[in-house]
Amino acid sequence: MVKPQDRFFSEGQCYFDPSENPRTETRCNVWDWDRLPMVKVKGTAKLFLPDENIEIQILAQFADYLSSEVRAITVDDNGLLTGVSTDPEEDDTLFELDRLGPGVDLLTYKDELGITQKVAFKFNPLDKPRRVQMAWDELNLLKSLPSHSIIVPFDRVVLEDVESRVIGFTTKYISGGTLDNINIPFRFKWLKQLTQLVDFLNLELGIMHQDIAP
Incomplete structure (x- = not known):
């Protein structure tokens, strides 16, 4: 389980018109690292003021009551829930897995011999150039390390199904906390x-x- 203080992360506010106009449509992408993929929180600029990240508090109220299929919620100017959406088009992420922490999932897959492998899957959920470069550097460094008794071995590069883009990598999972x-x-x-x-x-x-x- 992710610590409560680390559970939610907001990418900030996206305004479709000037933020000074309280009626401006606003959307905030909020990650729930514990149980959900990214959820869009929709409302107006009257509620979502720049850099205040009130969307985290709003989603935190409802997160444990929402289906894992929910991809967006809409709230009024008082932060009260007025609608939910399970439309896949609302979801910009490919990951719906158990979370070990921000950007790290625990998953299993069957290898070429049909043997189930348990691995840690590390990915970069924030599509920002610096983060992408850091993730790419980490992947290349880890797979280049020589075998060592106390280094968790590199497992595989993970590709997106549609465009075959690199979206992360896996390492062997070591249990025990x-x-x-x-x-x-x-x-x-x-x-x-x-x-x-x-x-x-x-x-x-x-x-x-x-x-x-x-």
Whole structure:
């Protein structure tokens, strides 16, 4: 389950006329990382003021009561629900899978031998140039790493069905939780493994990285 404070993410407000006009039609794309794909929240500029992200609060009220088929909701100027839509045309995303976190799904598939594989699927839900480049760099780096006992192995590149565009990649799924779980005791041998791996990546392969998080 995704932490409550991390569950929703808004891409911001999209105005179809000047935002100063309170009657301007407005749409906000909100991601529910826990159980739904992206949901469009529709209303007017009177409710959806620039950069206030009230659409997150609005969707949070209804999310647990909506069918997973819902792709858009419409609210009045008081934020009250006036309509829902299950029209697939409202949905710009291809993913309807169990969520491990933002942009990471747990899924299974059958390989060429008919064996079921459980994998983590990492994708870039925000179609922004910088994010796309970061995802592409990560994919290429991960698949180029030499085999290592404590590096989760790269699995496959995932392509879109229609245009065969790269939309993400999979790695083998390792069960057991993460270090983010404070109820799991932290063992010093894990710290040793982590520091040795960082040295391997930095000193032997010359790989630079940002923060290391659970």
